[in-house]
Amino acid sequence: MSNLDLSDIFLQDIELQELGPSLFSRLPATSAPTQGPRTKLQPQQSTVWTRRMNAVCVRRARKTYGSKSNQHVILDNLNMTVPKGCIYGLLGASGCGKTTLLSCIVGRRTLNSGEIWVLGGKPGTRGSGVPGPRIGYMPQEMALYGEFTIKETMLYFGWVNNMKTEEIEERSAFLFNLLQLPGPNRYVKELSGGQQRRVSMAATFLHQPELLILDEPTVGVDPLIRQSVWDYLVEITREKTTTIIITTHYIDETKQATTIGLMRGGRFLAEDSPAAILRKYNTDSLEEAFLKLSILQNRGKRRRSSISSDIVAAKAAAMPELETIGAANEAFDSQSEISGEFGDNMSIASVPAVIKPDNADPLPPDDEVDFNWKDMFYLMQSHHMKALIWKNVLWIWRNLPMMLFIFGIPVSQMSFFCWSIGHDPVGLNLAVVNREVPLKTFCTYNTSCSFESMSCRYLKHMSDWKHNLIPYSSAEEAKYAVKRNWAWAYIDIPPNFSEMLALRVETGKDANNTIIDGSQVSIYLDMSNQQIAYLLQRQIITALKSFAKDMAGACSVPESMLDVPMKMNDPIYGPSVPNFTDFAAPGVMLTIVFFIAVSLTSGTMMIERDEGILERCLVSGITGLEILSAHVVTQFFVMLCQAIVTTVTALYVFNISNEGDIVWITLMMVLSGVCGMTYGFVLSSICDNLRNATYLSVGSFLPFIMLCGIIWPVQGMSKLLQMVSFFLPLTLSTESLRSILARGWDIHHPVVYNGFLALGAWTIIFMIISVLLLKFKRG
Numbered sequence: 001m002s003n004l005d006l007s008d009i010f011l012q013d014i015e016l017q018e019l020g021p022s023l024f025s026r027l028p029a030t031s032a033p034t035q036g037p038r039t040k041l042q043p044q045q046s047t048v049w050t051r052r053m054n055a056v057c058v059r060r061a062r063k064t065y066g067s068k069s070n071q072h073v074i075l076d077n078l079n080m081t082v083p084k085g086c087i088y089g090l091l092g093a094s095g096c097g098k099t100t101l102l103s104c105i106v107g108r109r110t111l112n113s114g115e116i117w118v119l120g121g122k123p124g125t126r127g128s129g130v131p132g133p134r135i136g137y138m139p140q141e142m143a144l145y146g147e148f149t150i151k152e153t154m155l156y157f158g159w160v161n162n163m164k165t166e167e168i169e170e171r172s173a174f175l176f177n178l179l180q181l182p183g184p185n186r187y188v189k190e191l192s193g194g195q196q197r198r199v200s201m202a203a204t205f206l207h208q209p210e211l212l213i214l215d216e217p218t219v220g221v222d223p224l225i226r227q228s229v230w231d232y233l234v235e236i237t238r239e240k241t242t243t244i245i246i247t248t249h250y251i252d253e254t255k256q257a258t259t260i261g262l263m264r265g266g267r268f269l270a271e272d273s274p275a276a277i278l279r280k281y282n283t284d285s286l287e288e289a290f291l292k293l294s295i296l297q298n299r300g301k302r303r304r305s306s307i308s309s310d311i312v313a314a315k316a317a318a319m320p321e322l323e324t325i326g327a328a329n330e331a332f333d334s335q336s337e338i339s340g341e342f343g344d345n346m347s348i349a350s351v352p353a354v355i356k357p358d359n360a361d362p363l364p365p366d367d368e369v370d371f372n373w374k375d376m377f378y379l380m381q382s383h384h385m386k387a388l389i390w391k392n393v394l395w396i397w398r399n400l401p402m403m404l405f406i407f408g409i410p411v412s413q414m415s416f417f418c419w420s421i422g423h424d425p426v427g428l429n430l431a432v433v434n435r436e437v438p439l440k441t442f443c444t445y446n447t448s449c450s451f452e453s454m455s456c457r458y459l460k461h462m463s464d465w466k467h468n469l470i471p472y473s474s475a476e477e478a479k480y481a482v483k484r485n486w487a488w489a490y491i492d493i494p495p496n497f498s499e500m501l502a503l504r505v506e507t508g509k510d511a512n513n514t515i516i517d518g519s520q521v522s523i524y525l526d527m528s529n530q531q532i533a534y535l536l537q538r539q540i541i542t543a544l545k546s547f548a549k550d551m552a553g554a555c556s557v558p559e560s561m562l563d564v565p566m567k568m569n570d571p572i573y574g575p576s577v578p579n580f581t582d583f584a585a586p587g588v589m590l591t592i593v594f595f596i597a598v599s600l601t602s603g604t605m606m607i608e609r610d611e612g613i614l615e616r617c618l619v620s621g622i623t624g625l626e627i628l629s630a631h632v633v634t635q636f637f638v639m640l641c642q643a644i645v646t647t648v649t650a651l652y653v654f655n656i657s658n659e660g661d662i663v664w665i666t667l668m669m670v671l672s673g674v675c676g677m678t679y680g681f682v683l684s685s686i687c688d689n690l691r692n693a694t695y696l697s698v699g700s701f702l703p704f705i706m707l708c709g710i711i712w713p714v715q716g717m718s719k720l721l722q723m724v725s726f727f728l729p730l731t732l733s734t735e736s737l738r739s740i741l742a743r744g745w746d747i748h749h750p751v752v753y754n755g756f757l758a759l760g761a762w763t764i765i766f767m768i769i770s771v772l773l774l775k776f777k778r779g
């Protein structure tokens with residue numbers, strides 16, 4: 001072998017078929033296979049067949065994080081071969097990329113380049129069964145629901161993997177014993193870290209998958225239990241139907257593995273049996289072998305050709321158990337590939353043709369088609385939905401106090417809104433300079449048709465508004481009071497007001513300027529606060545009108561004679577004196593339900609994601625659509641309760657005006673909650689952590705409030721903003737609910753059904769975006 005010059009082959013960048021295990025088995029374990037097969041060796045294209053027949057086959061995998069300018073290479077043209085039925089120990093220093101590699105294998109991350117084959121297919125493609133129950137994935141995080149008992153945890157993961165309840169109970173009994181788990185009714189959150197890890201392991205072992213991927217399962221686990229776990233792993237791989245990939249920080253425990261891959265700098269330093277590695281590096285400690293390999297890698301001394309011979313020699317020595325494989329498998333076995341040390345992509349062929357063995361596992365269908373729109377929406381599986389809905393209901397039940405608190409939020413928010421918004425301000429200070437009646441003189445007047453002390457009569461009508469009329473002796477003092485914010489306005493009444501007013505009525509169109517000026521009340525307002533200024537303007541004019549009516553009545557003159565020539569009739573819709581509470585209430589009601597749903601959903605989803613539960617579910621084959629649908633189903637009840645509570649508080653406790661049908665109002669509220677829920681899904685799919693999701697949710701709250709016509713009519717915005725506003729979920733729905741409440745319209749009116757349609761359309765859009773993000777937003 002040492003005479004074989006492989007450099008030409010490498011230069012041609014051709015993958016070679018390796019010496020198969022059956023060939024190794026014919027070679028003496030102690031000698032390198034340098035003589036026998038040499039003449040048979042020839043370069044050959046690596047076949048898809050060999051890749052698909054291994055449990056896992058990674059070829060030229062490259063994975064980077066970060067932007068182009070700050071790229072962090074994690075996997076650097078890495079090759080990995082995990083034959084079926086082996087225990088593969090994946091070793092490497094912390095941060096070398098083991099978890100990244102595993103999550104690429106389970107289809108949760110994508111490579112920048114290279115190929116991964118898992119159980120005969122490419123993860124994520126049709127027919128591959130990956131993600132799915134063929135894989136059992138135990139992530140590094142606990143990935144468990146703290147509120148569940150161990151028994152409930154087993155039930156959930158069993159149902160997810162389509163197991164029957166009796167089957168789960170049977171397997172659980174075995175695993176409780178194997179992993180020495182505490183009582184089945186203990187809550188996961190009350191267990192120690194090591195116990196939780198064992199529960200997580202039990203959940204992974206439960207359905208006996210073909211491929212077990214265990215990311216540091218034994219951290220913090222008692223050495224005795226660790227040993228029984230390893231015994232169990234050896235036991236289940238004996239039949240060659242289960243394959244295990246395990247990462248661990250306890251290097252020595254991987255001596256029991258069939259193959260170990262030593263990973264460093266994004267590549268494998270070695271991929272071989274522990275015995276072969278120990279022998280090759282003349283040591284009895286894998287750590288020492290790892291150290292030697294690392295030093296060699298740093299020095300960059302090893303030449304590829306020498307590496308290739310080492311691999312073949314080591315592999316031959318390391319796989320004596322393959323001798324037992326029958327002759328019928330020889331040709332097939334010889335096609336399997338090995339990975340090169342230091343990331344070399346090489347293999348050596350012993351036979352030129354690929355021969356399919358009679359007893360080989362059937363291959364999954366050819367799945368080169370990577371993407372099909374139908375894949376995203378294939379029918380939801382009933383066992384997934386059953387497990388997810390049961391889990392969500394149980395979660396709500398276990399968090400009942402929190403849920404009750406959540407029901408309290410709409411009540412309190414609606415109450416605060418109704419208490420604080422829309423009421424006319426009272427008790428405002430108004431400075432009054434009444435030159436007709438001397439300061440501090442008791443301001444009395446005659447209620448008959450008398451033209452005396454009419455300033456007092458007018459001020460009486462003004463005082464009906466419950467403001468503080470504070471007398472001042474001069475205009476300067478009153479103006480100073482307004483400037484110092486002691487008063488909101490000052491009212492200046494001329495000295496002979498009553499007399500001049502009488503003359504003005506008497507002389508009519510012949511009244512001169514002296515009469516007109518002398519009969520005129522002057523108002524000076526602080527207009528810095530628009531709401532207060534408009535309110536005072538309205539109240540001062542209304543007081544003047546009611547004063548005129550009062551005089552007309554007392555003097556038996558028709559009231560209309562003293563009014564402006566215009567008659568305000570009963571309104572067609574709404575009250576005669578509209579209030580801001582009625583205007584803003586519909587939008588506020590919808591916003592409350594919408595945003596509570598946003599935070600509730602994004603919070604729940606982010607917790608599931610941060611704790612690795614979502615990852616685990618997705619790897620076991622649950623789809624984004626199933627997760628979202630199960631949430632919608634279970635949260636619908638929460639939404640319904642919130643919608644009812646908010647509506648009852650607004651309409652029956654605070655008497656917000658309502659002319660419409662309570663059924664449409666409640667339906668609109670529920671739909672707003674469902675839409676908020678799906679928006680929450682989008683936020684949790686976009687964001688990497690709960691904090692960012694919270695920022696986005698809070699950040700979108702104010703734009704919604706301002707742009708959706710909730711506190712100000714949309715008609716007051718610029719044309720461009722009106723267009724933007726039109727496309728927001730709460731604009732048409734707010735207008736719709738406002739029309740139901742104020743006008744009593746029902747679903748047949750376009751304004752009303754457009755609101756429902758807008759919310760429905762946004763719900764579907766948000767749902768599609770979240771499903772796509774869950775499916776495609778992988779690292």
Ligand SMILES: Nc1ncnc2c1ncn2[C@@H]1O[C@H](COP(=O)(O)OP(=O)(O)OP(=O)(O)O)[C@@H](O)[C@H]1O
Pocket residue numbers: 065066074092093094095096097098099100101140779
């Ligand atoms: N989403 C990510 N974005 C950027 N960098 C990441 C991301 N995930 C992991 N990394 C980086 O990639 C490197 C490999 O991480 P990985 O978790 O795969 O290592 P590991 O070998 O599993 O470590 P450990 O043994 O400590 O779990 C680390 O430097 C890590 O900081």
